[in-house]
Amino acid sequence: MALQQTVERTVAGLGYDLVEIERSAGGLLRVTIDLPWSGPTSDGAPEAFVTVEDCEKVTRQLQFALEVEGVDYKRLEVSSPGIDRPLRNEQDFERFAGEVIDITLKAPMGAAAGSHVAANRKKFRGTLERVAGADGSRGWQIVWSLEPEGKAALKPGQKISKKRAPAPMQALGFALDELREARLAPIVDFKGRRPKPGAQATE
Known part of the structure; x- marks a missing residue:
């Protein structure tokens, strides 16, 4: 065997x-x-x-x-997988929806109208989201903020000043068979793992 x-x-x-x-x-x-x-889980219990x-x-x-x-x-x-756990299949993507991930495409997506992404770029980091297509199909995208030139991106958990204008968002849709590799982004948060989107906080 x-x-x-x-x-x-x-x-x-x-x-x-x-x-x-x-x-x-x-x-x-x-x-x-x-x-x-x-x-x-609906009760927000830790994984x-x-x-x-x-x-x-x-x-x-x-x-x-x-x-x-x-x-x-x-x-x-x-x-155990560690903080840069690979995402291998549909269930992994469902499980970690809402988390920041790193993806590497098999081939560049190419330049799109209104896109700030270089045509030959293959590696991306963003928040994983489930999206629905116009035909009812379901797919995946990652979303990240586009900070102005020369301005550092916010770190995970960093407080945002009320005076700071929100940066525009960039989204990249993809199918799982277009990925060469996908992993959880190795981001260390000493305050603990944040709850999943939609999870109810416990007392």
């Missing part, structure tokens, strides 16, 4: 989602896991995260499964 299938079957059998498999120099096999997502105990449990089971399948590796490392 192929490595991907062995790891996927083992991780899923323990009740986790496989996020990524990487082979590194020196025989390191790195497996990234996450807890399954069952959809948005659970993978623990050290989760990683240890998956490590023990994977060591056994990889030995049975004869997979060649020197060292196994099982970890």
